[in-house]
Amino acid sequence: MPIVVLFLLGTVNFAIHKAVLESGHPLLGSLPAALRARGGRLSLLFEFVVLLASMLLTANGWTSAAWAYGFYSILNAITGWLLLTERF
Template sequence: MATILIFLCGIINFALHKATMESGHPMAAQMHALFQGFMRGWGSYMLEYLILLSALGFAALGYTIALPAYIVYTGMNGLAGWAILTGKI
């Protein structure tokens, strides 16, 4: 059950990541430029994928902290995405 919930949170994280990276916000442009030398700017998506993969791996190994930790991570991403997309930052 934890792996399913982590996977669903991962979908939310990737959608939010894509929305913020395509928002045209100066912070997103700076992040894209930072990762430009790594995978032609797609490195931030790879980092997001590795975090998801790690959470799924820990959940599969039975670590009960994996789900709450990834939910907190998703919540923080949500708050940051909301701030970027609404122009609060």
Template sequence: MLLIFAFLMGVANFAMHKAVVECGHPFVEDTKRYFGTYLGPYGSYAIELALLIGALWLANEGSVLVGLFYLAYTGMNAVATWMLLTGKT
């Protein structure tokens, strides 16, 4: 069950990540320009994928603590996405 929750949180994280990348916020655009020189245009997605793979791997091993950390990460992503998309920053 933990594996399913980690997968669903990963899907939510990717959806939020895509929404933020495409929002056009000046902070996001500056960050893309800076990190794009080092990671390429899809480097942030690769980092997100690495986090998801790690969370899924450890969830499969039964690590509840990692599931809680990934839940906290997803919650922070949700708050940051909401702030960027609604102009609260």
């Protein structure tokens, strides 16, 4: 069950990440060019690696990895909301 929850959180994280990349927010200009190139594919790859590591660790009994990814997802959602609503 935790793997399914992590997968769903990962899907939401990817959607938020892609929306922020496509928003054209001025803060994105401060990112290194490698992270912005090709539509942010390198940053999306990093997002995938974090999700994959969390799922693998959780599947092997490290439940703290699931909690850490959940906390990361909450921070990601708050940051995405701030950037997409232009409150920051």
